[in-house]
Structure formats: structure tokens, C-alpha cells
Amino acid sequence: MTGKQQRNDTAPAAKLADVRNRVAKAAALAGRRDDEICLIAVSKTRSAAEIERLIAAGATDFGENRVQEIQEKWPAIRARHPHVRLHFIGRLQSNKAAEAMALCDAIHSLDRRSLVDAIARAVASGEAAPELFVQVNIGDEPQKGGCAIADLPALLDYAAEQGLAISGLMAVPPFDVEPAPYFALLAELAVRNGLVGLSMGMSSDFEIAAILGATHVRIGSELFGPRV
Ligand SMILES: *Cc1c(COP(=O)(O)O)cnc(C)c1O
16 A cells, blocks of 8 residues: 555544544533534535545544435445434425435424425425424524524424424524634523524534534534535
8 A cells, every 4th residue: 555545544534533532622621521412524525435434434424415415425325334324404495305304314404484394294205204403593694594593483383383303403603703602692592492402513613612512513624624
């Protein structure tokens, strides 16, 4: 094996170990156990080979944001690694919900009634119920997905009426500002609504999110390198 190939094989393992270590340190600082925090490797735009290398290094949970990309990449990977869990973290059209559910174990971007309806319909016709997170537009940004903070209680009630269990909340704070207040606000909204799951924190801020209660961190570039 050449030196270059060796680097390629060990780099994913080193990156995964580094990120896990940083999550564990942040968790410890907050008096939490690191096994309370699910590390989701965000593999959008990454090749099947890159994903396979991270699975070989021990990653078990992956995140994707486009249904078509999932359909192209994941059936083969899932067939080889049935224990791996896939999380949908992008905007989801209602007419793609069933297709996403066919390949994903969790959906982090439930943000409106029409999507609740589509997921409930797919469950009624035999699709396994995914773990669900309601995405909150935590910075009130018009271009971002997520339900408005004011609409959250009604959306949670509606999901319950349709028979869907909600695990928690998800958010992406505004870009280029201090994320901690937004993470703290999401945590507060979860408490207010009796939810325990908190999907928050990306490559640039996952340690802060872990300190502030994240149960799921979604990390792409710190594991795979910069997206090109
Ligand atoms: C791409 C993406 C991530 C990961 O971003 P990185 O900065 O590469 O860690 C996390 N969450 C969502 C919703 C994303 O779209």
C-alpha cells in the first residue's frame, strides 16, 4: 500500500475519533454522558466510497438532504450495512415524503401540516413511522425552512391528532452570528412543549450545541473535509 492510500484510509477514522472526542468533552463539561448525543455524519454530496470509509471507521448514523441523492446512493449502502441509520435533514416536499421514508429512519425537517398529512398517509399505507423532529425557524429567517416559533404548539398538536409521535426539535441558527442563544432558545422550546430530542449543532458549533443539550449533532465538513 502506498503512503497516499494509507492516508486515505486512516483520515476518516482520525476525523471521526477527533469529533467524537470533542463531543465527549463538551458533554462532560455540561455533566452529560456522550452516549446521550447521536453523531450524525452529514454525507450530502459525498460519494458512496467516502461513506463506506466512514462506516468502516465506526460511524453508524448519516444525514442527507435530497431524496434523489438518497435514492441514488443509499439502497446499495444500506443493503451492505443494515445497522446504519439514515436521517433526512433537508427540505422535504410532501409528494416525496413516502420515498424519503422508504430509505430514512428519521426526518428532522417536519415543518408544516401538509407534511404531517403526507407522513401520516404513508404510515397508514404501511411505511414504517420514522423518528420525527419538528424543524423550527429559530432565527425567523424568510429563506429558511422550519415552522415559526409562534406556530409550534399548534403544529405539535396537529401531529399528535394525526397519530405521529414527535421526538424533538431541530434548528439551524442564522449564519455568522453567535449560535448559543438560538440553541438555548430551541432547548427552552423543547422543555415548554415536553420534548426531549434536540437536533442542533453543525461542524462550526457542535460543541456549543452539545453543552446546551443537543441530543443529535449533524456534522459534515469536520468529518469529510470541505464540500467542493
Ligand atoms: C449540510 C448540513 C449540515 C452539516 O453541515 P457542516 O457545516 O458541513 O457540518 C447540518 N445540518 C444541515 C441541515 C445541513 O444541511
